[in-house]
Amino acid sequence: MSAKIKVAILGATGAVGQRFVQLLENHPWFEISALAASERSAGKAYTEAVNWKLDTPLPERVRKLPVLEAKPGFEAAIAFSGLDSKVAGPIEEEFAQAGYAVISNSKNHRMDEDVPLLLPEINADHIGLIEIQKNKRGYKKGFIVTNSNCSAMALCLGLAPIDQAFGIEKVMVTTLQAISGAGYPGVPALDIVGNVIPYIGEEEEKMERETQKILGKFKNGKIENHPMILSATTTRVPVIDGHTESVNVKLQKRVSLDEVKSAFRNYFSVPQKLKLPSAPEHPVVLKEEIDRPQPRLDVNIQKGMATIVGRVRPCPIFDWKFVILGHNTIRGAAGAAILNAELLKSQGFLS
Ligand code: NAP
Numbered sequence: 001m002s003a004k005i006k007v008a009i010l011g012a013t014g015a016v017g018q019r020f021v022q023l024l025e026n027h028p029w030f031e032i033s034a035l036a037a038s039e040r041s042a043g044k045a046y047t048e049a050v051n052w053k054l055d056t057p058l059p060e061r062v063r064k065l066p067v068l069e070a071k072p073g074f075e076a077a078i079a080f081s082g083l084d085s086k087v088a089g090p091i092e093e094e095f096a097q098a099g100y101a102v103i104s105n106s107k108n109h110r111m112d113e114d115v116p117l118l119l120p121e122i123n124a125d126h127i128g129l130i131e132i133q134k135n136k137r138g139y140k141k142g143f144i145v146t147n148s149n150c151s152a153m154a155l156c157l158g159l160a161p162i163d164q165a166f167g168i169e170k171v172m173v174t175t176l177q178a179i180s181g182a183g184y185p186g187v188p189a190l191d192i193v194g195n196v197i198p199y200i201g202e203e204e205e206k207m208e209r210e211t212q213k214i215l216g217k218f219k220n221g222k223i224e225n226h227p228m229i230l231s232a233t234t235t236r237v238p239v240i241d242g243h244t245e246s247v248n249v250k251l252q253k254r255v256s257l258d259e260v261k262s263a264f265r266n267y268f269s270v271p272q273k274l275k276l277p278s279a280p281e282h283p284v285v286l287k288e289e290i291d292r293p294q295p296r297l298d299v300n301i302q303k304g305m306a307t308i309v310g311r312v313r314p315c316p317i318f319d320w321k322f323v324i325l326g327h328n329t330i331r332g333a334a335g336a337a338i339l340n341a342e343l344l345k346s347q348g349f350l351s
Contacts (some may be wrong), residue, residue, distance in 0.1 A: 005350060006033035007341075008076035008100070010091065012067065013037040013050045015183045016082030016105050019334035021046075025059040027338070028277050029345060034074035035065050038087075042069045053184060072098035077350055080337050081106060084183075096142035101350055103145050103337045107202075110146045110210060113222065117213045118145050119153065119336070120276070120343040121269035121283045122160045125218050127347060132221050145344065147336040151175050151203065151234065151243050152210040154326025157307035158247060161267035161284055162260060162320075163215060163228075167252030170318060173207065174233040176244040178295065181328045182236070192238050203234040242295030243328045248318040257312065260320055261286060264309050276342040278335060280305035286312070293325035304330030305339070 007024065011017045012035035024032050036042070041049035047063040068074065070083065070091050079095045081088060081104040088106035096102045109115045114133035116126040130143045147153065155173055162168060177200060179187055191197060208230040215226035237244075264286045271279035280302035287293050287310035298308045304327035315321040326332055344350050 004031040005029055005078065005345065006031060006076045007078040007080055008032075008034035008036060008074045009080050009082065010036045010070045010095070011082035011084065012046065013041050014082050014084070015053070015180055015186075015329055016333045018050065018052060018054055019329045020080050020082060020337070021059060021062055022054050022056055023278070023330070023334055023338055025061070029342065030078065030338070032062055032065070033076045034068055035062065036068045036070040036074070039069060041067045043067070051184065072100065077101060078103060078341055080334070080341070082334065092144055096137070096139050096144045099141040101143060101145070101341070101344065103147075103341050103344075105147060105333045105337055107149065107206060109144050110148065111213065112144075116145050117148055117210060118340045118343070119148065119156055119214050120271045120339055121267075122156060122214055123216070123218070124270040124343055126223060127344065127349065128218050129223070130349065145340055147333070147340055148210045148214055149203065149206040150181055150326070150328035150332025151177060151245060152207045152214065153332045153336055154243055154307045154324055155207060155245055155247065156211055156214045157283055157326070157331075158245070158309055158322070158324040159211070159249070160215065161263040162249065162251065163226075165259070165263040166255050168228045168249050169252055170250040171211070171228055171230045172248040172318065173230065174235070174246045175203075175207075176235055176237040176239070177203075178239040178241050178243055178328055179236065180241050181243060181332070187236060192236060195238065197236040198233075200234045200236055204232040207232040207234065239295045241327060241329060242299035243326055243332065244293070244295060245324045246321070247324055248315050248321045250318040251320070254319075257314070261312055264312070271339060271343065274343070274346050276339060276346060278305060278339045278342055282306055284309055286310070293323060295325060298325055299327050305335050306331065
């Protein structure tokens with residue numbers, strides 16, 4: 001068996017960084033060789049620097065690893081980034097310049113023309129941008145690949161099956177987003193307990209523009225955005241993990257309820273065909289119970305890597321409406337980045 005690929009985690013102490021540590025324990029292809037965070041954490045052992053918030057024990061292998069400053073110099077081929085977006089942009093560029101494959105969760109480079117906003121079920125061919133990026137930026141070996149905002153991720157997986165089958169013209173979406181989406185310590189308890197906050201800074205714009213890029217086509221060296229019109233309203237609710245979204249869609253043609261449901265049920269794509277280690281067997285799971293999906297009951301279906309769809313029904317204003325649920329720190333962040341790395345390895349980008 002060949003040796004595992006060494007990976008560093010930038011922002012390893014944060015909500016997303018902790019998920020990376022959890023999901024990479026016993027990964028068949030990757031092993032953690034370095035953990036980095038801010039200078040507040042640098043120099044401490046990981047177990048002292050991190051305020052571990054996950055429901056599995058902190059993996060033994062990384063407890064005593066020293067937290068380093070987020071500067072190139074680690075022995076690793078991949079730098080997974082869960083860095084605070086206030087600092088992620090230039091640090092990620094520095095790592096790509098230094099030869100690392102930077103696979104990022106932060107917003108900073110998502111909309112760069114030469115950076116893939118990758119979601120392997122939908123746009124695996126967007127990795128064609130990597131060579132263009134390397135040439136344009138003069139990166140010899142390294143590059144930057146991003147995954148989307150957590151609510152856009154769940155939405156895109158919920159839209160792709162019906163877009164590919166029937167074409168989508170318009171989307172109206174309202175989210176009910178979990179607290180862990182705001183990182184740690186995130187939203188103060190006095191603001192969120194027993195409450196709904198009807199505003200998340202920049203989230204609506206991110207959902208609208210990232211969805212068009214993700215569902216767009218790679219043509220003549222560029223991404224042509226999907227022409228669908230989107231309108232998003234985003235809210236924060238007192239749920240720990242799992243973003244719920246109420247979605248209304250207008251399609252390009254008339255179809256039956258059975259056809260819509262069967263598009264969701266039969267959705268299957270590149271990561272499933274390639275049998276990538278983190279690929280969910282079913283990237284979209286259709287629930288038929290009238291009161292599902294619910295975050296507490298359904299967020300961990302398919303190990304948090306699927307979008308759960310339920311309540312599919314006709315819409316008197318648009319054509320169809322349904323509810324979706326996605327795990328924001330797994331498929332919406334660290335799990336998505338790991339799946340992106342697996343796709344890149346399978347296509348020879350990490351050799
Ligand atoms: P978080 O809990 O606030 O963690 C931020 C991380 O960045 C910490 O490890 C922190 O280290 C590190 N950091 C801060 N300043 C730094 C600096 N100057 N140099 C190096 N490291 C620094 O945030 P998060 O929720 O994990 O989010 C991380 C990124 O992923 C953000 O860009 C966010 O928008 C994105 N994202 C989050 C989610 C989600 O569901 N939470 C989903 C998708 C995308 P210290 O502990 O040392 O301060």
